[in-house]
Amino acid sequence: MLDNLQLLFSYPVLGADLIANGLMIGSIFALAAFGMALVWGVLGIINIAQGEFVMLGGFVALTAAEFGVPPLATIPIAAAGLFVIGWGLYRLVIFRIVDRDLFVSLLATFGLSIVLQQLSNEVFGADVQTLETGLGTLYLLDGQIVLPEIKLVAFGTALIVGLLLWAFLKRARLGQAIRATAQNARAARILGIDTDRVYAATFALNAALCGAAGSLVVMAWTIHPYIGLPYTVRSFLVVVVAGLGNIIAVIAAGLGLGALENLAGFILGTEYQIAFVFVAMVVILVVRNWVLRRKREYLK
Amino acid sequence: MSVLLEVQGVTKTFGGVVANQSVSIEVRAGEIAGLIGPNGSGKTTLFNSIVGAHAIDEGSIKFEGEEISTFRVPVIARKGMLRTFQQTRIYGEMTALENMRISAPEARVSALSLLGGFSSKTDTRGEELLEFVGLASKRFLRAGALSFGQQKLLEFAMALMSEPKLLLLDEPTAGINPTLINGLIDRLKQANKELGVTLLVIEHNMRVIMNLAERITCLAHGEVLASGTPDEVRNDPRVVDAYLGAG
Amino acid sequence: MTSVQKYGLMGFGLVVSLGAPFLAPQFATQLTMLWLMVVFALTWDVLGGQMGYNSFGNILFFGIGAYACAIIQRDLGFDYFVGLAVGLGIAGVFSALVAVVLGVGMLGLRGHYFAIGTLGLGIAAGEIAGGWDYVGAGSGMVPPLYPTGLEGREFFFYFAMFALAVITFAALRALYQTRFGLALNAIRDDEDKAEAMGLHTTQIKSVAWAVAAVFLGVAGGLTGNLLGFIDPRDIAFAGATFGVWMVLMAVLGGKGTLWGPVIGAVVFHVTQELFWTYLLGWQRVALGLLIIAIVVFFPNGILGTLRERFPEWFGERMEERS
Numbered sequence: 130m131l132d133n134l135q136l137l138f139s140y141p142v143l144g145a146d147l148i149a150n151g152l153m154i155g156s157i158f159a160l161a162a163f164g165m166a167l168v169w170g171v172l173g174i175i176n177i178a179q180g181e182f183v184m185l186g187g188f189v190a191l192t193a194a195e196f197g198v199p200p201l202a203t204i205p206i207a208a209a210g211l212f213v214i215g216w217g218l219y220r221l222v223i224f225r226i227v228d229r230d231l232f233v234s235l236l237a238t239f240g241l242s243i244v245l246q247q248l249s250n251e252v253f254g255a256d257v258q259t260l261e262t263g264l265g266t267l268y269l270l271d272g273q274i275v276l277p278e279i280k281l282v283a284f285g286t287a288l289i290v291g292l293l294l295w296a297f298l299k300r301a302r303l304g305q306a307i308r309a310t311a312q313n314a315r316a317a318r319i320l321g322i323d324t325d326r327v328y329a330a331t332f333a334l335n336a337a338l339c340g341a342a343g344s345l346v347v348m349a350w351t352i353h354p355y356i357g358l359p360y361t362v363r364s365f366l367v368v369v370v371a372g373l374g375n376i377i378a379v380i381a382a383g384l385g386l387g388a389l390e391n392l393a394g395f396i397l398g399t400e401y402q403i404a405f406v407f408v409a410m411v412v413i414l415v416v417r418n419w420v421l422r423r424k425r426e427y428l429k
Numbered sequence: 430m431s432v433l434l435e436v437q438g439v440t441k442t443f444g445g446v447v448a449n450q451s452v453s454i455e456v457r458a459g460e461i462a463g464l465i466g467p468n469g470s471g472k473t474t475l476f477n478s479i480v481g482a483h484a485i486d487e488g489s490i491k492f493e494g495e496e497i498s499t500f501r502v503p504v505i506a507r508k509g510m511l512r513t514f515q516q517t518r519i520y521g522e523m524t525a526l527e528n529m530r531i532s533a534p535e536a537r538v539s540a541l542s543l544l545g546g547f548s549s550k551t552d553t554r555g556e557e558l559l560e561f562v563g564l565a566s567k568r569f570l571r572a573g574a575l576s577f578g579q580q581k582l583l584e585f586a587m588a589l590m591s592e593p594k595l596l597l598l599d600e601p602t603a604g605i606n607p608t609l610i611n612g613l614i615d616r617l618k619q620a621n622k623e624l625g626v627t628l629l630v631i632e633h634n635m636r637v638i639m640n641l642a643e644r645i646t647c648l649a650h651g652e653v654l655a656s657g658t659p660d661e662v663r664n665d666p667r668v669v670d671a672y673l674g675a676g
Numbered sequence: 677m678t679s680v681q682k683y684g685l686m687g688f689g690l691v692v693s694l695g696a697p698f699l700a701p702q703f704a705t706q707l708t709m710l711w712l713m714v715v716f717a718l719t720w721d722v723l724g725g726q727m728g729y730n731s732f733g734n735i736l737f738f739g740i741g742a743y744a745c746a747i748i749q750r751d752l753g754f755d756y757f758v759g760l761a762v763g764l765g766i767a768g769v770f771s772a773l774v775a776v777v778l779g780v781g782m783l784g785l786r787g788h789y790f791a792i793g794t795l796g797l798g799i800a801a802g803e804i805a806g807g808w809d810y811v812g813a814g815s816g817m818v819p820p821l822y823p824t825g826l827e828g829r830e831f832f833f834y835f836a837m838f839a840l841a842v843i844t845f846a847a848l849r850a851l852y853q854t855r856f857g858l859a860l861n862a863i864r865d866d867e868d869k870a871e872a873m874g875l876h877t878t879q880i881k882s883v884a885w886a887v888a889a890v891f892l893g894v895a896g897g898l899t900g901n902l903l904g905f906i907d908p909r910d911i912a913f914a915g916a917t918f919g920v921w922m923v924l925m926a927v928l929g930g931k932g933t934l935w936g937p938v939i940g941a942v943v944f945h946v947t948q949e950l951f952w953t954y955l956l957g958w959q960r961v962a963l964g965l966l967i968i969a970i971v972v973f974f975p976n977g978i979l980g981t982l983r984e985r986f987p988e989w990f991g992e993r994m995e996e997r998s
Contacts, residue, residue, distance in 0.1 A: 175788050175792065222968060222972070225972050226972060229972075229975075231730075231787050231788055231791070232730050232791075232971075232975075233971050233972065233975055235730070235732075235788065235791050235792075236730075236923065236927070236967060236971045237967070237968050237971050237972055239732075239920070239967065240963075240964045240965070240966070240967030240968040240971070241964065241968060242964070243916070243920070243960055243961075243963060243964030243967065244961050244964030244965055244968070245964075246960070246964075247957075247958070247960040247961040247964065248961060250957075251957060251958070251961075358799065362792070362795075362796060362799075365792055369789075398807065400803075400806070400807035400814075401803065401804070401807050403799075403803050404800045404803035404804045404807070407796040407797070407799050407800035407803065408796075408800045410792075410793070410796045411782070411793050411796045411797055411800065414785055414789050414792075414793045415781035415782065415784070415785070415793070418781075418784050418785055418789070419781070419784065422501070422784060424483075424484045480872065501871075502868075502871045502872055503871045503872075503874050503875065503876065503877065506871070506872055506873060506874030507874040511872065511873065511874070512872060514869075514872075518866050518868070518869040518872075519865075519866070519869070520861065520862045520865035520866060520869065520870075521865050521866070522861060522864070522865050522932075523858065523861050523862070523865065527858055527861075530855065530858060531855065531858040531859060531861075531862050531870075531873075531875070532873055535855075536855055536858075536859065536873075536875060537873070537874035537875055537876065539876055539879060540856070540859075540876050540879035540880045540882075540883045541879075541883070543854060543855040543856040543858075543859050543880070544851075544854050544855075544856050545854060545855065546853065546854055546855070547855060587873070591873060591874065
């Protein structure tokens with residue numbers, strides 16, 4: 130561990146490489162975090178199955194590619210596929226837990242995550258898989274920073290989707306209905322908004338965002354049926370840091386987490402990278418709460 | 430009479446909205462003090478500042494001469510200052526008597542001191558106080574199953590059970606059947622006289638507060654408008670304006 | 677129920693429990709696991725049911741106990757039974773200490789934050805143990821073996837686990853009858869009110885977590901020895917199995933009740949042992965569906981539902997009396 134730290138000090142450009150790659154990966158975290166913030170803000174549910182949606186998005190992209198779809202074109206397919214799955218899951222399960230206490234919604238989505246994991250294991254197999262994009266690699270600064278182009282694609286996609294989402298929530302009728310419902314569901318109902326449909330659309334939109342993220346994960350990295358939970362925790366972490374209402378902050382927090390995680394993975398060793406994510410979440414929660422308590426407030 | 434609670438120049442804003450602007454009030458040991466004001470005049474905000482529910486921006490709050498404006502709720506409670514809530518709060522899944530038991534002063538000594546059982550003295554005291562507020566026959570009922578007015582009385586009894594020096598009551602008569610209000614006023618006065626509890630009462634009902642309090646402070650738009658005896662406040666033209674005028 | 681019937685029933689249960697491993701020695705290990713499940717559900721309910729803090733990471737203390745006990749046994753070189761006894765004691769104490777230390781920060785969190793924070797703790801522990809060579813990293817740890825040539829290994833562990841379950845039950849029963857039990861319920865019903873009344877909520881919560889951790893730590897030490905192998909992610913910090921089961925069993929039986937977790941554990945474990953093998957690869961799909969079905973349609977559990985229907989069975993009074 131100390132050796133790696135020393136290495137990093139001797140060759141700062143190595144750090145730049147790690148950070149650049151981390152930022153790109155972080156943009157994928159931001160995508161899934163948009164969705165979590167939406168569902169949390171509008172339905173009041175923290176979706177533990179968030180990471181499983183990412184994982185499913187990856188498998189949808191893989192399957193589409195097997196049918197001959199060019200890799201980059203699988204991104205919208207994964208999003209669309211997950212939109213349908215999200216809508217279906219809302220109609221099957223989620224609508225029953227919208228107004229229930231947090232214990233019910235947490236545990237129910239936790240159950241959902243186990244089901245999705247296991248079904249994927251049965252359908253797609255437990256192997257670690259990746260989707261070859263055929264894109265090249267960029268060598269910056271005389272090859273000292275190595276950046277696969279697919280990560281740039283991921284980065285761009287996350288930014289564009291974030292922008293589209295922002296415009297959608299501000300301008301589109303459904304987007305406005307979503308924001309109204311988030312602020313006050315009862316008032317929205319009285320004003321004639323079909324909140325049940327808004328909930329369904331929000332949840333499906335969340336799944337679609339995760340689906341897009343998943344297709345990027347499978348191209349830039351790898352997936353297998355059990356990678357879900359770390360993605361859930363990353364989304365949660367990003368949302369806790371960035372807050373529910375701010376898309377720019379979500380992107381920034383996502384990128385920051387990606388960079389930090391990549392650095393930590395290098396310094397501590399990759400076997401501790403996941404542990405780092407979870408410990409970081411616990412530490413951030415506790416510290417934030419402690420800071421608030423000094424102001425006589427709580428994390429709520 | 431010595432000053433028990435001294436609030437000086439307290440200012441509290443919520444994101445630019447001024448809820449309290451340099452508010453000063455004092456409560457003397459043994460009295461019943463009243464706090465009135467139109468809706469949104471900052472009464473409950475002031476309560477929350479005093480008991481430590483949120484930080485204040487400026488000013489000082491002294492309880493028995495000690496600065497408490499940075500302490501948190503439980504610490505202040507253990508010093509002998511309690512509050513009841515406008516939206517009544519009781520432990521809904523426990524029986525009325527259990528609510529009383531856990532409110533006894535010995536329950537807040539330390540966590541380990543709780544490992545003992547219940548003393549019969551505590552139970553007797555709890556039953557006496559339930560009797561005092563007229564809930565004796567309901568002592569084995571689930572508190573959450575009581576009516577709103579009964580829960581309010583239970584919350585009052587719990588507060589008395591913990592033997593506070595100063596009790597802050599947030600609209601004790603709101604939501605209580607009008608025919609029972611006179612009885613409640615008597616009980617508040619009795620608690621003040623016989624149990625020696627100093628009271629600071631927020632009240633909307635002018636008739637109640639004029640009957641109850643010895644000194645009254647009126648807030649409007651977050652600032653102290655007037656203070657003095659009930660008669661002085663009642664006849665203050667600014668108070669009349671605040672209630673009948675635009676405010 | 678009259679007290680005669682009650683103690684009769686409990687006596688009958690005791691006789692069955694004591695005789696079970698002799699009547700069905702081939703199932704001794706499964707029966708031992710049954711008592712482990714009872715400990716799981718009971719200890720989860722201290723926070724989850726009685727105090728209203730839904731921990732998704734109590735498995736942490738089980739895993740810490742398993743490793744602590746095995747390390748003591750490995751490094752101190754005692755005779756097997758002495759080592760086990762010392763190891764179990766230290767496992768319990770150490771787990772409780774960890775609970776107190778973590779509790780200071782974690783138990784200040786509320787609602788979602790506590791639930792997800794504890795989930796993170798449990799998984800982080802598994803990941804760290806899986807990379808740490810001192811405890812065998814990913815390949816796990818093998819606690820010392822039960823002395824060869826000595827008969828009755830199954831019986832020994834059965835009765836040890838049974839005793840642990842009974843002690844856990846008795847201790848929690850006694851705890852719930854003190855003022856401490858009321859304080860836990862007060863925090864569950866309205867923590868802000870409990871604070872406003874001056875209760876030492878932070879201390880109370882930490883002590884409660886430590887109590888759960890003691891029994892989980894000892895259970896972890898015993899289980900490591902029983903199974904003869906400690907895998908970081910699949911046994912010690914098995915969040916996806918044991919960790920979820922403990923929540924599910926308590927909810928199934930009725931959280932916030934004394935007997936609910938016991939009943940939930942028995943029902944769940946027996947169902948699992950009877951039907952799980954027929955499900956082949958689909959066990960965990962079934963588990964997930966079961967979780968959803970129970971929390972969505974049956975959140976009060978067996979005892980909670982009975983209590984709603986027949987409150988007088990539970991000594992709850994509906995009518996006034998003077």
